[in-house]
Amino acid sequence: MKKVIALMLALIMVLSLAACGGNSSANNAANTNNAAPAKTPDDYDWPSGNIKVYIPGAAGSNTDLSARYLLDFLSAKYPNAKFEIIDEKTGDGTMAMELTRNEKPDGSCIMFTGSGSNIMYHQGKYQYNVMDPTQFTIVAPAAGGNGQGSIFLTQPNAPYNNYKEFIQYCNDHPGEVKFATNTGTTQEMKVKLFLMKHDLMDKVKLVISSGNELVTGLLNGSINVGLQSENKAAQYIESGQLKGLFNNTHMEDGMTPSTKDIDTYYDLGLLDIAFRAPMYIIAPGNMDEALAQKICSVINEVEKDDATQQKWAKMNSWFYAKSLEQIRAEVKSTDEDCKAVVEGKITKSQFGTN
Secondary structure, eight states: OHHHHHHHHHHHHHHHHHHHHHHHHHHHHHHHHHSOOOOOGGGOOOSOEEEEEEESSOTTSHHHHHHHHHHHHHHHHOTTEEEEEEEOOGGGGHHHHHHHHTSOSSSSEEEEEOHHHHHHHHTTSSSSOTTOTTTEEEEEEOOBOTTOOEEEEEOTTOSOOSHHHHHHHHHHSTTTOEEEEOTTSHHHHHHHHHHHHTTOTTTSEEEEOOHHHHHHHHHHTSOSBEEEEHHHHHHHHHTTSSEEEEEOOSSSSOSSTTTTTSOBHHHHTOGGGOOOOOOEEEEESSOOHHHHHHHHHHHHGGGGOHHHHHHHHTTTOBOOOOOHHHHHHHHHHHHHHHHHHHTTOOOHHHHOOO
16 A cells, blocks of 8 residues: 555656646746847937037047037937037047947947057057957948048158159168158058058158147158148148148049149059048947947938038048948958058068059
């Protein structure tokens, strides 16, 4: 009798466990079926609410004005959004990056930037890589030069008048030419790409100079050659105070009347060192990809707004709509160039031939 009772109890336990297992499976299936589906861009209401916008420059700078034109367009189209513009140039923009990095990735904070962010990381001036999606999210293109180059400027009486004469002079007079550049900038990348391609790194003296100091140095002759964007260089060329040697744009012609006749990298067969540095917009890392897609699609809407495009055109700039994949690919390419230049790993053989 005891054996029968024991067998009955064992059977009951087996059935109970089976029942529990069955319920567990059913519950798991139910939980799986009830899991929230992944969000799509349309699930996000962006822009709305308060949105911080960091600009790594001074109020009134080209980056500041360019960003404001876009934000004026968005504010008019999306009245439920309130953009708070914060100009933060401390540490050449590293403070703006750090403030952005520490915000929530919910669309309430974005930052306008460019190749400077890539350069500063590779130069060790900032510890977080803009390409690291756990720290930053690239969310959209921004208006930029889109073809505007920089003019290699020198004095009117300099003993060289064009690309070939300048290279020959540097080779014939090693250590004589003082070449100005500003560290941690796109201009530095352009200068070093040119010097590396032509084996001139050890034949010129690099002088750290920027902004007004660079122009003053060119005007008083303490600097022999320096780069200025086309729109800034134009005034000095037109007045006869300085002359342009060549233009590092990848376009066929310069973008101002006084720079149209200056040889470009396109004319000279130097497109392999035409540093294309896109302006772009970032947000804090770990952002939902659907939200990033939403932000990108909204910002791309400005391409068709003629009024805003004309404002940018007066700055020799323009906005081109790009998918998230396109702008990220462009930034990645720029980042690879910055890394190679900073580490000095580009050799002449990598450039090909003219």
